[in-house]
Amino acid sequence: xxxxxxxxxxxxxxxxxxxxxxxxxxxxxxxxxxxxxxxxxxxxxxxxxxxxxxxxxxxxxxxxxxxxxxxxxxxxxxxxxxxxxxxxxxxxxxxxxxxxxxxxxxxxxxxxxxxxxxxxxxxxxxxxxxxxxxxxxxxxxxxxxxxxxxxxxxxxxxxxxxxxxxxxxxxxxxxxxxxxxxxxxxxxxxxxxxxxxxxxxxxxxxxxxxxxxxxxxxxxxxxxxxxxxxxxxxxxxxxxxxxxxxxxxxxxxxxxxxxxxxxxxxxxxxxxxxxxxxxxxxxxxxxxxxxxxxxxxxxxxxxxxxxxxxxxxxxxxxxxxxxxxxxxxxxxxxxxxxxxxxxxxxxxxxxxxxxxxxxxxxxxxxxxxxxxxxxxxxxxxxxxxxxxxxxxxxxxxxxxxxxxxxxxxxxxxxxxx
Amino acid sequence: xxxxxxxxxxxxxxxxxxxxxxxxxxxxxxxxxxxxxxxxxxxxxxxxxxxxxxxxxxxxxxxxxxxxxxxxxxxxxxxxxxxxxxxxxxx
Numbered sequence: 001x002x003x004x005x006x007x008x009x010x011x012x013x014x015x016x017x018x019x020x021x022x023x024x025x026x027x028x029x030x031x032x033x034x035x036x037x038x039x040x041x042x043x044x045x046x047x048x049x050x051x052x053x054x055x056x057x058x059x060x061x062x063x064x065x066x067x068x069x070x071x072x073x074x075x076x077x078x079x080x081x082x083x084x085x086x087x088x089x090x091x092x093x094x095x096x097x098x099x100x101x102x103x104x105x106x107x108x109x110x111x112x113x114x115x116x117x118x119x120x121x122x123x124x125x126x127x128x129x130x131x132x133x134x135x136x137x138x139x140x141x142x143x144x145x146x147x148x149x150x151x152x153x154x155x156x157x158x159x160x161x162x163x164x165x166x167x168x169x170x171x172x173x174x175x176x177x178x179x180x181x182x183x184x185x186x187x188x189x190x191x192x193x194x195x196x197x198x199x200x201x202x203x204x205x206x207x208x209x210x211x212x213x214x215x216x217x218x219x220x221x222x223x224x225x226x227x228x229x230x231x232x233x234x235x236x237x238x239x240x241x242x243x244x245x246x247x248x249x250x251x252x253x254x255x256x257x258x259x260x261x262x263x264x265x266x267x268x269x270x271x272x273x274x275x276x277x278x279x280x281x282x283x284x285x286x287x288x289x290x291x292x293x294x295x296x297x298x299x300x301x302x303x304x305x306x307x308x309x310x311x312x313x314x315x316x317x318x319x320x321x322x323x324x325x326x327x328x329x330x331x332x333x334x335x336x337x338x339x340x341x342x343x344x345x346x347x348x349x350x351x352x353x354x355x356x357x358x359x360x361x362x363x364x365x366x367x368x369x370x371x372x373x374x375x376x377x378x379x380x381x382x383x384x385x386x387x388x389x390x391x392x393x394x395x396x397x398x399x400x401x402x403x404x405x406x407x408x409x410x411x412x413x414x415x416x417x
Numbered sequence: 418x419x420x421x422x423x424x425x426x427x428x429x430x431x432x433x434x435x436x437x438x439x440x441x442x443x444x445x446x447x448x449x450x451x452x453x454x455x456x457x458x459x460x461x462x463x464x465x466x467x468x469x470x471x472x473x474x475x476x477x478x479x480x481x482x483x484x485x486x487x488x489x490x491x492x493x494x495x496x497x498x499x500x501x502x503x504x505x506x507x508x
Binding site: 241242250251252253254255299300301302303304306308309310313343399400412413415 | 455464469485487
């Protein structure tokens with residue numbers, strides 16, 4: 001169905017009892033041109049771009065649970081394109097531009113809200129690093145403003161500016177950054193992809209790959225039977241190593257747990273997204289009023305989707321250092337998601353050494369903002385067999401050739417990215 | 418998650434620092450490029466029981482080899498592994 005002010009009015013007049021399902025819960029066919037493993041934002045976006053941009057509509061998205069039950073429903077909903085390294089800068093801006101037209105493209109309200117993202121700096125060295133990143137963004141046509149202390153005071157006066165150890169000196173602001181409603185992004189892509197004929201198949205766990213005599217992947221074994229495929233793309237985030245292992249591959253990835261938190265709802269307080277530069281703490285306020293915040297990954301390998309106390313404490317300390325008044329707000333919920341931490345902190349979108357199998361992985365804890373861009377370039381790769389120019393550096397073999405994209409400069413220690 | 422240090426007893430997680438999988442062994446000098454690549458970049462990333470190195474920086478400052486289940490965070494054994502960190506990173 002098509003959503004509009006008129007459909008809303010019609011539904012309201014009939015007591016909201018006649019809304020139709022927004023996407024089809026399909027049963028698997030024997031064969032598809034493309035099978036995508038993983039019904040998160042990236043997998044569904046890939047399916048939609050395959051159908052809408054590349055004309056490949058015989059597509060299935062296989063999800064072992066329900067769509068959006070993994071990291072797509074567990075993140076802190078931030079969107080931004082403030083990356084400094086070649087490879088990342090252009091890609092994330094491509095993604096940002098797709099966010100800006102997503103709701104029109106999908107006919108779905110994803111509550112994309114460009115309320116601004118500000119990264120605070122607390123030292124001269126950090127200011128210089130942020131100025132450099134801002135300049136990199138600007139020469140690539142991305143908006144960035146370096147704010148001094150007075151400008152930050154005017155914009156967000158409630159910060160603890162006089163923190164003795166970490167005084168706020170200013171910030172790097174991207175006004176086009178902001179937040180989007182994560183569940184609506186999943187449903188929006190499902191809605192639009194399903195309308196173009198994509199089969200979304202839930203409770204369908206991939207248990208193995210079907211290979212021909214030459215080793216080419218020709219389908220998948222699933223908990224709902226065998227499904228043939230011309231090509232198979234995997235977009236399974238924290239489960240990347242487990243799925244790749246079924247094809248005999250080892251990846252430059254470790255799975256780590258990242259926690260996120262939401263407070264009880266309060267009146268409007270936080271105007272956009274604020275990040276603390278002297279620790280790791282980022283916060284925004286949802287439209288329901290809860291403060292949504294997070295910090296570092298826990299730092300040890302985990303598939304448990306829950307974290308531990310030291311990081312909770314560290315995150316809350318970061319928040320208290322920045323805005324002490326939130327100390328009286330109660331924490332409502334806390335949860336964990338499994339991040340596919342790559343060895344340089346940047347994603348991998350590429351063919352794999354196994355013919356017919358394509359990988360979209362390694363998003364670390366920054367995959368949400370990449371959702372539309374990731375879907376677009378992965379669809380490009382699946383449709384054309386060549387990497388999109390904005391994703392040309394996200395190669396799987398860059399760890400062998402040395403062409404790493406290490407935004408944080410930590411080296412091959414994934415728990416530090 | 419708490420770790421029972423063989424020297425200090427049961428301690429909270431914040432006292433420990435994680436290094437990672439204890440299985441990869443640093444290749445000898447003169448090893449092939451493939452061996453070094455494998456050691457530095459590729460991981461089994463086990464979902465289940467695995468052994469890994471932790472450093473008890475907030476206590477006895479000893480390297481430990483911890484056997485832990487990554488699906489449940491359950492720890493089944495903790496052994497001293499003196500010098501493990503230095504051997505692994507080549508310090």
